[in-house]
Amino acid sequence: MNSRLPIYIVSFLEGGVLMGFEILSSKIYTPYLGSSIYVWTSILSVTLAGLAAGYHLGGKWAENDPQKKLMRSLVFAGIFLTLINLIAPTILTGLLSIDVKTASFLGGLMILFLPVTALGTVSPLLVSILNQRGEPMGNATGMIYGIGTFGGILILLLTTFLLIPELGVNISTWIMSGLVLIASLIVFFKLKDHAK
Numbered sequence: 720m721n722s723r724l725p726i727y728i729v730s731f732l733e734g735g736v737l738m739g740f741e742i743l744s745s746k747i748y749t750p751y752l753g754s755s756i757y758v759w760t761s762i763l764s765v766t767l768a769g770l771a772a773g774y775h776l777g778g779k780w781a782e783n784d785p786q787k788k789l790m791r792s793l794v795f796a797g798i799f800l801t802l803i804n805l806i807a808p809t810i811l812t813g814l815l816s817i818d819v820k821t822a823s824f825l826g827g828l829m830i831l832f833l834p835v836t837a838l839g840t841v842s843p844l845l846v847s848i849l850n851q852r853g854e855p856m857g858n859a860t861g862m863i864y865g866i867g868t869f870g871g872i873l874i875l876l877l878t879t880f881l882l883i884p885e886l887g888v889n890i891s892t893w894i895m896s897g898l899v900l901i902a903s904l905i906v907f908f909k910l911k912d913h914a915k
Contacts, residue, residue, distance in 0.1 A: 722852065725909035726845050727866050732902040733793075733841040734867025735874025736895045740800065741766055742878055743895065744831055746888045747803070748823070751811035758823045765827030766835050773839015780840065781847030786910050789844040793903035796837035800896035803830065804889045838899075842867055848910065874898075 741762065748758050773792075780788040810829050814822035842863050849859035882891040 723849065723854070725905050726849060727862070729789075729793075729902045729905055729910075730842065730845050730863045730866040731870035732898050733838055733870070735870035736796075736800075736898050736902075737766075737770075737835065737838050737867075738871035738875040739878040739882075739895050740831075740834065740892070742875060743883070743888060743892050744827075746883060747807050747830070747892075748811065748826065751808075751815060752819055752823055752826065755819060755823075757820045761820075761823035761827045762831065765824070765831045769832045769835030770839040772832075773836040773841075774843055776836070777840035777843030781843050785844040785847045785851075786906060789841060789848070789910070790903050790906045792837045792840045792844070793899055793906060796834045797896050797899035797903060799834040799837070800892060800899060803834075803892055803896075806830070841902075 744762055745754060745759065748754065748762070752758050777788075777792075807830050811822075811826050814826055817825075845863045846856070846859045849863065850856050854862075878891060878895075882894060886894070
């Protein structure tokens with residue numbers, strides 16, 4: 720169990736950041752495009768598209784050195800989230816001249832798609848790592864997706880009811896970035912020692 724704990728922590732953080740960033744993205748959009756049903760539909764659609772792409776990539780990468788690919792995905796997502804506060808205003812301001820439906824979707828593609836895709840690779844890679852360590856595939860899959868979902872619930876509540884009201888959107892986004900980068904450090908220092 721001890722050797723699996725770092726894997727579970729990474730899953731928890733990834734699931735949490737994914738949901739925290741989704742709610743933060745709506746707050747990032749609001750000053751520019753509002754918070755209409757079109758904005759929310761775009762956020763949800765692009766998030767699901769990014770997850771689908773990430774699950775596919777993670778599954779393809781899972782057989783060959785998943786620890787290294789996992790760390791790269793987490794570092795990429797963490798750096799991208801760090802830069803969101805700088806790039807999102809420019810992107811969203813540039814979309815103000817077009818209709819809100821198109822602007823919401825294009826904004827989502829440019830702001831959400833890449834970090835969500837990177838985060839989406841995490842769960843299949845963690846499942847593969849657990850399976851390589853002798854965990855049955857079904858149990859590994861259930862544990863990773865269950866823990867990730869539980870992390871999503873807790874960090875979503877924390878983000879909505881504490882972080883955004885007390886610290887604002889920018890600092891909350893940096894916290895999400897920090898959590899992802901912490902997950903990458905766990906992979907680097909804790910999982911590499913057990914890699915086969």
